[in-house]
Amino acid sequence: MTDFTATRSLFQLPDGVIYLDGNSLGPLPRAATARMTQVMQDEWGEMLISGWNHAGWMAQPTRLGDRIGRLIGAEPGHVVLGDTLSIKVYQALAAALEMRPDRRVILSDSGNFPSDLYMAEGLIRAFGRGHELRVVPPEDLADAITDEVAVILLTQVDYRTGRLHDMADLTARAHAAGTLVIWDLAHSAGAIEVDVAGTGADFAVGCTYKYLNGGPGAPAFIYVAPCHADVARAALSGWLGHVAPFAFEQNYRPGAGIERMRVGTPPVLAMAALEAALDIWDSVDMAALRARSITLSELFIEKVEATCPMLELASPRDPNQRGSQVSFRYEQGFAVVQAAIAHGVIGDFRAPDIIRFGFTPLYLCEEDITDAASVLARIMAERVWDNAIFRTQVGVT
Ligand SMILES: Cc1ncc(COP(=O)(O)O)c(C=O)c1O
């Protein structure tokens, strides 16, 4: 059983802050600082270029991939790390389209994260031959799966509302129509139990800087189902996806299985920080984490609804229908979030009116939740947010 009191002490969290934004950027695992220093001093500093072999840098993307694989229910040897999530979306989409050459539709939903849709648009613009990106409301997806659809690209947990797609059901429907499915697990990995193998997902992608706490700009991951691993072709056919990168052949020959989804040089320093984060995850039981996340989010909803009637719950009320975040709608949501941050409660805002809070049991407890709800209650009751300081748009939100 995971000891969530113990895991809390493994993170650096500033005094006086309740961090409810780990769904956007996880906090610093304390061990990451020493781990990065060690990699810099002992590996890069001392080994120089031999670090690629002697420190195991070359194998990092698949070694760490397997540790993430456990968290998303992947078969060992079918997850690799590298690049950003947007790039991994592109790779999976391009491979899927090549696997369904007679079909012309990429299907997605209006709850998807914009970057995923932009990547699909760009792919079609550059290489489409009558292809179309069809975006429907999430509730219409099941009916939109027809034999025109080559691939469905979905983010399992809606980044705004936290609404959770039924991965098993939609994947089964897609397969019945001969359609492939790519699951974006950006808001799922480390947040909820995921079973890519059990649900038959064809591809899955995700980032490691949110719930997995890998750090800003930490590399993304891609999963390719074993049945496709030696069939899927890499459109971004970089040298490290080649079967023999150091043969420096003139022509590309794909690497075995998931190796072909590598592109170029792995970000060794970023992976060192991620490695420290994964040391924590190795001891986490995902069922226990999910149960705890539901307890914390239910408590938050209960407290906020009791004290802030003007905030409208934007997330599904049924915890089994949402990920590990809770959102509320409020017209002046931006100012409310800025006021909350100024009072030590960090959540975030997504246009036009969504106030969003992430629940991360590794470093949050009940007391944090009740304290955060009290701060929010005061901000709403006293209209603390109604101040020019909090209404002004600044920087990244
Ligand atoms: C669901 C989803 N997909 C894609 C992205 C884009 O990821 P990246 O900026 O790492 O390419 C994000 C977050 O930024 C996201 O939440």
Ligand SMILES: Nc1c(O)cccc1C(=O)C[C@H](N)C(=O)O
């Ligand atoms: N990746 C981000 C970034 O580089 C800057 C600010 C925010 C992000 C995010 O991850 C946003 C996030 N995908 C979201 O759900 O809104």
